[in-house]
Amino acid sequence: MSPVGPDARRWVDEPAKDTGQGRSAFERDRARVLHSAAFRRLAAKTQVHTAGTDDFLRTRLTHSLEVAQIAREMGSRLGCDPDVVDTAGLAHDLGHPPFGHSGEEALDALATTCGGFEGNAQTLRVLTRLEAKVIGPNGASAGLNLTRASLDAVSKYPWPRRTGERKFGVYADDHPVFEWLRADVPDGRRCLEAQVMDWADDVAYSVHDVEDGIHGGYVTLRPLLADADERAALSADVATTYSGESSSDLAEVLADLLADPLLASLSGYDGSYRAQTALKATTSALTGRFVAAAVAATRRRFGPGPHRRYAADLVVPREVRARCALLKGIALRYVLRRPGSAARYERQQQLLAGLVAGLADRAPEALDAVFAPLWRAAGDDAARLRVVVDQVASLTDPAAVQRHARLFGGPTDAGGWCDLG
Template sequence: MAAAYASDPSASRGRLVQEEESAFRSCYQRDRDRIIHSSAFRRLKHKTQVFVEHEGDYYRTRLTHSIEVAQVARTISGALGLNEELTEAVALAHDLGHTPFGHTGEDALDALMAPFGGFDHNAQAVRIVTALERHYAGFDGLNLTWDTLEGLAKHNGPVTAPNDGNSSSGSLPWALAEYDRIHDLELGTHASAEAQVAALSDDIAYNNHDLHDGLRAGLFDEEEIAALPIVADCYREVDALYPGLDSYRRRHEALRRVFGIMVADVIEESRAVLAAGGFGSADQIRGAGRSVIRFSDGLRRDLDEIRRFLFNRMYRAPAVMAKRAEVTTVVEDLFPFFLREPGYLPGRWQAEVTRLAGDETGLARLVSDYISGMTDRFALDCHARWLGGPESCGPGC
């Protein structure tokens, strides 16, 4: 049974371009389906999570990460009586705006775009689903509901204040400001409970799978993570139940318990917060002035320690840092190349290049759109072909 504060598809604030509703799917289901069928969603399979996509078949990519986030989010959403379809739509789309090479690519592109308004992957996700996906006859983008767009824009909280250093522009990301001018997403409030669930599910997924991937990469060993809070108790439980278990099964059994502890904690803590708040509608959640989906204080402290471990031993590991430097150079080379030689953009982009003649900011944002949409392998291929000798490949190829 849906909770009083759940988002109701029959009460959705609708779409920017009005459409006839489906006879078989709710508006949130339709949003989810459009996201899954989008070009940007397919490209996530070749975009980095932590490791560059081609480094190993077993490491998470942005696509597998997004699917894992959606699975966790549906579980939590269902347990709290929220709308699972809206939660899933936000979860599946939350990383659509990521550049090639993950946060490394984003940092590089943000620095390059500093004179032109910066770059922010959350704002870029909104830009993709409202402008850059161009498959439908009646509109640009996917024409998602206001509710889903709101969730994409502010699942991590209100975004009207300077965005905490995530963009070198130090203000509202331009891509988000541009859309908000024509379709008010009420950026000063928190998002729905469903979007907040998607945000916490992102934390749960990456905290768990980065331990898996770091072990597989040999950046640390089981004895090291078995000393971490939460993880230590899970290893002890597995060892008591299955003495002598082989290493691969042992780590899986332990880390799936870590996963379960995080999910259970969010459900228990959020239930208490929601009950105490007496919320009677989704709009009351938005106006609460605080997040209502959260970890308990104790678990959050434990997760902070796990995050510090991952930062030092994985995200800043020498091998990872060497690759970060390499791929940063790729982005830093491609951006000025396309600014100087916009004829090398694909043919379907050339009408926009012509329209933007003399508009340096507009062209920079067009180049940013193109580079941010690249997969890891495509960015590496472009760099090798064009900057290894542009004469080997003609404009627009």
């Protein structure tokens, strides 16, 4: 039976659908995300490694599928509606631009005069405005018009931009729908489903990026096993970037993590079938441990459940969170910061800067048919810039390179912009 009440309401009312399928409103949400153009484009957007450079490595699409699976399992064990957390996992990266976090940083700097750019705020914009599915009675797009519960579950950072904070979840001109989906919710508090999705994202990001790094030859555990100074440097990186723990406390957790036979067995990875099997066993075991620890700790504090929405908060034990952060730090130190990375990121950011400038100069003719009317209807320069940024953010990595080539000439392949370095 379809859920009723405010959680299942949509921003724009839709006529009842009698297809005989008996799907709930939340099942429809999941299907809408899964069948969206924005979701398909994730297949050619960078996760950590550039999309298309290796058949083994993850893209934003495969990462999102994995986050959804982890979130669905964890949420189901806590009593959340499985389709709500699944939808949140599938949708959480829809707003990410070409070239991953490098592209996000570039667009944020380029969009200063219209409120900046943030992948999570852009995700809300995609879901409620940019993706084609439902048109409201005023003729404006309502995006996928998901239910309140699903939109709230996608809101990892349910607040506007704050001074000194990089992460936020809504732009100024998207406040009306944001206020609707957050009705009667304390400022800044996240629903349980959003917390489950966020932890699933951290788990997938940390474990799978290390798996990809080991398989690609960028990550080897031998220096960490042999060199105390290298362990201290990694712990300092993590304390600065991913964790509120001190570097000395993280160093102790790292020592325990490296002593785990699961990780120690990967120090001689050679890409063979046996080695890949051991690597996959390690990633599966780590994922299972991180999920089980959060489920058990949440149940200890809030009871067996079922829990959903604002009836409980996800509890992740301190040491488990630190272990996850250390794995993220391994990917940061040995993959994202590998030799040649800084020059590659600079090339990518220059490309996006050129795209924004070129499209703004030649708009609306140079914009896609979806964005050109929005540019014409924009009331000022800031609003027009936001439309251009929306256009650029929607592009895949290769499409950004090709669009740049059409505007300015040059190669249409991604090699010079996206090489592994």
